[in-house]
Amino acid sequence: MAEAHSAVAFSFSVTHEGVQVDYDRELLHIIFHSGVRSWRRNFTRFANNIRCGVYPGSLSAMVLSVGTYNGLYLTRQAYNHNIDPSFGLIDVLRKYIKLDEPSQSIVCASLSGVAVWLGVCYALKYSLKGLYQYKGWMYEERGRGAKMSLTSKVWLMTVKLLSQFSSPMLYSFQGSLPSLPVPSVEDTMTRYLRSVRPLLNDEEYARMERHAKEFQGGIGRKLQKYLILKSWWATNYVSDWWEEYVYLRGRAPIMINSNFYGTDAIVVHPTFVQAARAANVTYSAFLFRRLIDRQQLKPIMVSGTVPLCSAQYERTFNTTRVPGIDTDRLVHFGDSMHIVVIHNGRYFKVPCYYKGQLLTPPELQIQFQRILDDDVKPDEGEELMGALTAGERRPWAMAREKFFTTGVNRASLQAIDRAAFVLSLETESQDYNADKGTDLDGFVRTMLHGKGHDRWYDKSFNVIVMANGKIGFNAEHGWADAAIASHMWEFIMVQDLLKPCYDESGNCMGEARVNPLAPVKLRWSLSKECQAVIETSYKVAQALLNDVDLHLIMFDDYGKGFMKKKHLSPDAYIQMALQLAYYRDAGKFNLTYEASMTRLFKEGRTETVRPCTIESAAWVKAMENPKETDATRIELLDKACRRHQRGYQDAMCGKGIDRHLFCLYVISKYLEVDSPFLNEVLSEPWRLSTSQTPHGQTGKLDLTEHPECVSAGGGFGPVADDGYGVSYIIAGENNIFFHVSSKKSSSVTNSKGFARNIRKALNDMKTLLSSTKK
CATH class of the missing domain: 1.10.275.20 (Choline/Carnitine o-acyltransferase)
Structure with missing residues (x-):
């Protein structure tokens, strides 16, 4: 590939004829526009931070306050009355601000207006903070026919009243969120x-x-x-x-042990053109980053009233995990105008902006097609280099310090670290087929670990695009929890699936406006010693991924519609099914992990719900006791679900x-x-580790209206050597997907067998609940 514009912007030489200056006008223009974009972005961020800092007040209220104070004070001077709207503050300021009239009065009245406005803003902010401390509403019945207590009604009306003065931005509520209480x-x-x-x-x-x-x-x-x-x-x-x-x-590999994945839509396949799908997904990802940068992404609100903490969104892009001997660190860069693409064992730096403007999907498709058409060979050792991020952390830290701090290796590694994200263009195809479970398993294995060397597992996330256009992502876990990555992915799905993006040939719609700067092949000089370290990490990664037993099932016999009709919480219902399935699989109960969020509090992340309870155990034993009546089983199931719901509420409210x-x-x-x-x-040990993939965070992906957009969600690797990892997503009213992982080396686990037990447990529960009309 021609590495256009890889030279410096200008150079000069001194000859006998004088000084000769050579410069690349186009590259200088690009540098200029890049600087303009950076200044504009910083100014926008500064202005938005001010708006968020004074929320629920507004800047328009400040203008009104300043105008009112000036009007009242000037009226006082004109009519010589004794009413001072500032209660003496203006007269105090006049002693220190020496200006001619009327400038002195205007400045002092304006400062008084600003002071009063700030006082009101912070009074409102801390009032909201105090109101958000109240969690009684969490424990009240919701749904049709449920009655709210008088306390909660008054609380709700007050919160809505204080929140109506201005429209919130992404970080508007950060100053109003309470701190996590210590039990x-x-x-x-x-x-x-x-x-x-x-x-x-x-x-x-x-x-x-x-x-x-x-x-x-x-x-x-x-x-x-x-x-x-x-x-x-x-x-x-x-x-x-x-x-x-x-x-x-953690010094163990993050591939499988920590990183998690997400998947494409099951049914719809918008294009088979790999470069086109990659282009539209990349464009949508940058749109999501723009919403975060400009704080135009609406904060998630529980019941449309109580905000969740948005702090984790900051590190979604331009973030990497840097290995260390004893501990890693997360490094976030303020901005990035490129991504790094991995294809066929090669790394490319791809500019995604031209003269300060984001490239359109047709222009990005040109970029990716150039990479697909390029036949340049990987540098020696480059093909397996990604395994460094998949193996043990300490050897990778030592190798990074020894082999990647000088020369081309340093420059190329910096390009990866500073990239907005990494995109992997696969040479193989994967697809979903409801009739062939192996195809489902193969796809999710590709997303979880790939080949052990074709991802950069340290980046905040990798987008994976198969040769046939199917997509998914792999995310590092340290920078944020799965809900943030799921929100981003759902936004991408909405942009890609619900909008006209591709023409009849499968290419991106529209015409390229410019011929963008060509991708640059990253160069590496990897010594034999470095290649030996890479080979060792690759063997560790291979042993790890070959031991993973991962199975994905789509349960479509019924879904949350039936559960809600029986007045049971869908999450509690599924957790009870998992308890029954595990008891049948292992013959005993075990410590069970379910992740819940604590984002009702500032900088909250997760808390553990323990679904294996006294009530759930009693119900499971009743299900396995042939002498027990269905009426008793139903009563015990209801108690178990209510107990689980209370445990989930406690975890969310800081009582974990x-x-x-x-x-x-x-x-x-x-x-x-x-x-x-x-x-x-x-x-x-958590021998049963579970998590529900959140859905519907954008509010735009209605599966009732667009059932073809149903996604299988995502999953993670097993947590215990002799246990199961189960991720599930309640997709629409009649579909549930389960991602079941375990280790092949364990003699007591089998992912497909456990999946069969899950299916049987769900069907047994439906049979049980259908035995009565109550």
Whole structure:
């Protein structure tokens, strides 16, 4: 490929004829427009930060306040009355601001108006913050026929009243969100003991109860005091430690163990032209980034009233995970005008802007087609280089420091680090086929780990485009949780599937306005020693991915429509099905993890719901007891679902178990205090780890209206060596997708077998609930 414009913008030489200057006019224009775009972007961000800082006040209210104060004060001077709207503030300012009249009066009255406006803005902001502390509405019945308490009604009306003065931007509510509260040790011990009761026999439970009481009355008090002190000082007492110790300090490979994936729509296939699909997806991704930069993305509101924290959106793009010897770090760059494309073992830097303007889909298609048509060979060692990000973290950190800090390697690695994201153009095709489960499995395996070397797993996310145009993504977990990546992906799906994007030939609609700067092949000089490290990481990655047993099923016998008709929470219903399936699979109950969010609080991330409860165990045993009546089983199922719903609500409201115990454990390590109770609790394996993929965050992908756009959601790898990872998405009224992962090396797990148990459990539950009209 011709690497156009890879030279410097200008050069000069001195000869006997004088000084000769050579310059590339087009490249200088591009540099100029890039600077203009950067200044415009920074100004927009500055203005938006001011707007968010004064929310729920508005800048128009400031103008009104200044105008009112000037009018009242000038009226006072004209008619010589004693009414001072500033209560003496203007007269105080006049002593320090020495100007001629009427300038002095106007300036002082204007400053007084601004001061009063700011006071009102912050009064409203902290009033909202106080109102958002109230969580009673979370525990009230919702739906048709449900009655709201008087307290919640008054609270709701007040919140809506204070929020109506201006339209919120993405980060408008950040200053109004409350801090995550620290539960008392007593409450956490009570909840913990209740959660492990179905897992322990009487003797084991008595021993655990003794340990818990000793901890509560002993070292737990001291650790709690330090944690409360941190909660007063830090914005969120959990999130920074969770990011560092759960994600960044892990030295194991992040491929499969940490990264997660998302998938394409099942039915619709808008184009088979790989370059065209890649172009439209890339364009849509940059549109999403623009919405984040300009804060035009609307914050997610629970019940249309209570906002979720938006802090995690900041690092969606231009972010990479940099390996370290003992701990990694997340590096976010302010802006990026290019992406990096991986194709056939080669890395290309692709400019996505021209003279400060984002390239259109037809222009981006030209870029990607150039890469597909290019027959340049990978540099020596380049083809497997991505395995460095898939293997152990410490060898990658040492290799980065030793081999990638000088010369072309440094420049090329910087291009990857600073890229908006990485796009992988696959040479193989994958497709969905409802009649062939292996095709479904093959597709999600491609998204989870690929070949172990054809992704840059350190980037915030990789977009994967198959040769036949099917797409998906693989995301690093440290920078944010799955809900943020899912929001971005849903936005891309809406742009790609619900708008006319492709012509009859499958190419992007429209004509290219310009001939964009050609992609540049990144160059690498990898020594034999470096290639040996790459080979070692590649072997680690191969062993890891070959051990993954991943299975995707589409359950379409019924969906949430039936569950809601029976007045049961769909999430609780599915969790009960998973409990029944696991008991049938393993013959016992085990510690179960379900992720919930804590984004009702500032910088909140996740909390653990423990679906295996006393109530769920009683229901499962009743289902397996042939002597039990259906009426009793239904009653126990209702109790189990309600108990699960309460646990989920507690987790969302800061009354969880596991993040509190985790932080107490971190403090104990800092203080070098040994706690047998915490050591045992934190070492318990989650043999069933579950998560629901969020859907409908854009509010534009209505599956009732567009059933062909149904997506299988996404998934993750197994958490325990002898356990299952289960991700599910409730897609529409009649479809549920389950991504089941485990390890082939385990003798006690089998993903397809567990999937069959899930299907059987769901059908048994429907049969049970259909046995009565109640």
